[in-house]
Amino acid sequence: MFIIIAGGGKVGAALAHDLPPGGHEIVLLEKDRRKAQDLEDDLGASVIPQDASEGRWLSTAGVARADLVIAVTGDDEDNLIICQLARALSNGRARTIARLNNPKNQDAFRLLDIEAIVNATDLVMSMIERDLGAASVVHLMRLRSAGLELVELTVASESAAAGASVTDLRLEQLGARVAVVLRGDVALFTFTDLVLRSGDTVVAVVEIANESAVRSRFDAAYF
Amino acid sequence: MYAIVVGCGRAGAEIAARLAAAGDSVVVIDRDSHAFQRLPDDFAGTTLVGTAIDLDVLEAAGVARADVLVAATYGDNSNLTAVQVARLKYDVPRVIARVKDPVRARVFADRGIETICSTDIVAGAIMDRLAGSSAA
Numbered sequence: 301m302f303i304i305i306a307g308g309g310k311v312g313a314a315l316a317h318d319l320p321p322g323g324h325e326i327v328l329l330e331k332d333r334r335k336a337q338d339l340e341d342d343l344g345a346s347v348i349p350q351d352a353s354e355g356r357w358l359s360t361a362g363v364a365r366a367d368l369v370i371a372v373t374g375d376d377e378d379n380l381i382i383c384q385l386a387r388a389l390s391n392g393r394a395r396t397i398a399r400l401n402n403p404k405n406q407d408a409f410r411l412l413d414i415e416a417i418v419n420a421t422d423l424v425m426s427m428i429e430r431d432l433g434a435a436s437v438v439h440l441m442r443l444r445s446a447g448l449e450l451v452e453l454t455v456a457s458e459s460a461a462a463g464a465s466v467t468d469l470r471l472e473q474l475g476a477r478v479a480v481v482l483r484g485d486v487a488l489f490t491f492t493d494l495v496l497r498s499g500d501t502v503v504a505v506v507e508i509a510n511e512s513a514v515r516s517r518f519d520a521a522y523f
Numbered sequence: 524m525y526a527i528v529v530g531c532g533r534a535g536a537e538i539a540a541r542l543a544a545a546g547d548s549v550v551v552i553d554r555d556s557h558a559f560q561r562l563p564d565d566f567a568g569t570t571l572v573g574t575a576i577d578l579d580v581l582e583a584a585g586v587a588r589a590d591v592l593v594a595a596t597y598g599d600n601s602n603l604t605a606v607q608v609a610r611l612k613y614d615v616p617r618v619i620a621r622v623k624d625p626v627r628a629r630v631f632a633d634r635g636i637e638t639i640c641s642t643d644i645v646a647g648a649i650m651d652r653l654a655g656s657s658a659a
Contacts, residue, residue: 355625
């Protein structure tokens, strides 16, 4: 896959570093020349020391043949426009993911029809909630156009899911589909009759509207 | 006419001042209150501190009844975001974005956004002058 990362801050650098090496081609755009040089030295990746929201540099980076453009600058307006520009300059070929820095700007992202929004604040909040035991769901990614999101659900003891099989939970009736069950370090892709245990993690695609109903099956029935 | 001008730099302040002088109702938005010093002393419009990606700020500016929104900050992306939000969410009848990058101006013009590309205009004007002087 050919991936363009716009923004070489902590998030962009971590992405470039951590994306699995197999077959990916990565170009990173970072407008701060010194940061760009450091990134090139560290990653050995191809780094263009220019502003990704400037059309000509996105074109230089090869946006016309990009499969994925990830906009992770610290500026929400920049991320929005980079994604729109990337869609247009690739004739709709490139899929786009935008980082949302300020949750207040979420409405604008939705209005401008950005397909996938990664909201770091939501992510951190749900991790905190999980650690506090208040919720068992972590939002991984929102697939806005389809009204879906990818979530990680942790099976709480005393929950409907603990002791039940994935089939028993009838999640498809709630517009949800399980992708994988994680037990410790093991990913279980065949889980139809697997009995879920407290502590298992389930990664599922969920209709946003039904998230709380799905979540209730995984949370402890405290109340 | 009720006009919202986003950005009170040199261009934004000039546009706001001219509209107000012509008798239009004008609200100018800038994230820095110092920017309003660029407005003339007798400016009859109102000012508002904030950014136009913030729907609360747009609503405080009366976006729902605006006839026109002009986005003239120094940031192309802020301008393009502001005019799209104004049009898509609030149906502002006329929106114009100042855009410096010619590629971005063309891409968004193709999507039906009215853009003014200062780079194209200045380059074109200078080329015209040069062509005029060489012909003379």
